[in-house]
Amino acid sequence: MSLVTTPIIQVRDLLMRFDKKEAVSSISFDVPRGVIHGFIGPNGAGKTTTIRILASLLIPTAGGAWIDGANVVTEPEEVRRRLGYMPDYVGVYEGLSVQEYLDFFAMAHRLTPARRKSSISDVVELTDLGNLLGTEVHVLSKGMRQRLCLAQTLLHEPDLLILDEPASGLDPRARIEFRGLLTELRRLGKTVFLSSHILSELSPICDSVSIIEKGKLVADGSLEEIQRKMRGSSVTYEVVLLDESSEVEPVLREIPEVGSVMVEGRKVRFDWDGDDELIYRVWGALAAKNIAFTGVRREEDDLENLFMSLTTGEVQ
């Protein structure tokens, strides 16, 4: 299997036990390249433990994990070279300027002076820290510190970024800007693996998610896949009619793929069990009976609904 098609993160039966308490219970998942993957779970679910294992900062009790083919247990140095890790709390060195901070980490990653200069220039441009280079890091706002830490993780040009709760503590504007930054990173071909318990942060940007609760993986895959699994084979549509119509229910019931139908005044809700591309039959049947409608809404299970239905809210 070529390296390009191999998932950038591979986790198999990963188990982490602290004394007798299982923080992570035999979880397995893959993260493909070039996506933003959300790692979601309530506080105490085992997210940070898993992330620290992936960053080769913890040795698991059992199972294994690979970053771009490198084993986190046997090849920790290689793993650290292949990923950029941002912990849940961003520590900074008081007294260093942004430029010095980045220069220090570039040196610590053994970048040559020439590459150091270009790398810093690139990440500063990407994270929009250009006008803050001379500012001391300890006076930066939380949002700017997050950007700085993200810039630091990008210095050695890793293909994978592992971000632990990057949006926590940010104000709404900073969150939106940070989301934009992550989307830009995906566009540049980076894979972003980020954890959060703030689901609204992840919904708009994540291509795939893993949901963890009490150390166990309760769902994994793209949002569509999880939604499909959750809702079974049907999806609910809501149609708003121009005028109330008594004909609409019999028309819909004639179509075999339509399940239950509920009419409330001008609003009609029905379940669709067929393929998405065959939904035109419904619109055609309504048009044939001159039943005009002003709006159609497909009821999606968003991440928050999925999360609520998949998890119990209990913590370990």
Add this chain to the structure above:
Amino acid sequence: MNQLVKPSGIGMAIVQKELILRFRRFRSLVIQLIFAAVLGGAMWIASLNSSIGGSVSPEDHAQWLVTVFFSVQLAALFLVIPALGAVSITTERLGKTWDLLIGTDLSPGEIVRGKLLGLLGMAFYFMFLPAPLLALTSLFGGVSIGSILFEYFFQMLIALLLGGCALLSSAASRGTARAILQVLPVSGFGMMFTLGFLTNEVYSEGLLVLDYILQTQPPLQFWLLSIPMYIFAVVGTLMGATYFLSGTESSREIPIRILVLAIFLTVGAIYLYSIAPFMGMGTSTLTRGHGEFLIICIGFVPLVVLRMAGGGPRVPLRVAQIYQRGNPITRIGYFLLPGGIRNLVYPFILFCIPFVLVWILKQIELGNLAQVSPNFDLDRFHELMGHFGDRLIALFLWGVSVIALCWLFAQLGFGSIVSSALTIGVHVSLLMFVVTMSVITAGGISNPTTIPGSYLSPLWMIGFASVNSQVSTELLNDSNLFSIVCTVLFIAGGVLTSKGKGLPVFMVQRPGMDQLYLELPKEES
């Protein structure tokens, strides 16, 4: 790809960062000002107390000022370096920058070296900052440039050792306060000893260290002992700091064990080299004089051997990986690998070294008997030597039982410090019990055979036998029997405990290692 080999350097990134941070902080300026004020004030007071003219020559005046200068500077080093060094790694942990740092390409060793150089950079800056002040004293003559440069060199060596101790403490502690508390006794003792010696023996004579060395001409033995011990101390503290930063699953304990073994062998060899030629002549005998060496060794060795014997019974993952690769060196150095029965074997080997040395000295002494005067009482000598040998065996067997007890505690799940403390506590308690019983039942130590349970403290029996040779054989036999039985029971207990916990005793394997996937499961790879 050999993942155990990592490019290493001196951590220039860390040095640069440390220097920027240290010099940019406001407290650095405050420390500089205080240091300048104290140094200047001390020199001024010293200058007033030793005015030129009258009986004080300009040369003596200069000499006096220079000694005051270096005394104050040395005291400053003892105060500043431990304080700054002890917080250097704990602040990384508390400031949550440690994860970022360890996530870079820097190894723990590089971080320690970088921190040390950053610390020394600041210390040397403080040392050389007032050099112009010192240069003023050259106006009076009397102090050679060579002496002053050597004094600087001497203080730099002290700064290096202090920095190593401070970093070791910082790496071993989770909190800043604890790190400072740990290093203060070390630096406090060092300061009292060094300043006391320099003030009383060197500076009070109007000399600097180089002048003192040239004047006293220390024997070769001094250099042979002090230089390697200094190097071992500096290297040991830095290796220790690296060990604490490398995690429990690292292989860092192996070089530390090699270093400790090297220290034991070097010190022993130097001692043998310097003492052996004189054994058996005059008063230099094992039974009177150089047997003390053994006592000193026994006094200091437990600090190391018990720590090693009380080490965790699990084999660190990295060590198990290295062993699995089948490198022949790992087979030859089996006893140097941490975990399992090796935690018993390695301290046992260390413990044997002083006894082997004494045995060699004993043979040398017996071989030199022909050179003693005709009036020498050979019968008495052989009798004393016989008793000495008996006590030596009893002491050895008792020591082995102590190591075995500490090892047993470690197998039961206690940490190394707790296991060592428990072991020492058990033997001190037994000693106190027997001493108390001797007072209650026999009114002292006049009749040990009537003391119930006297065999419980081999230490007491050995001590009694050394002052009362009449009953020594019987007592020492009891002691030896008790020690042997205890050793066997402790080892058996430790082995059974480990087996019960599923921990390998003889094999170099990490429990649960087979549950870790070192390769991607085949069907997917």
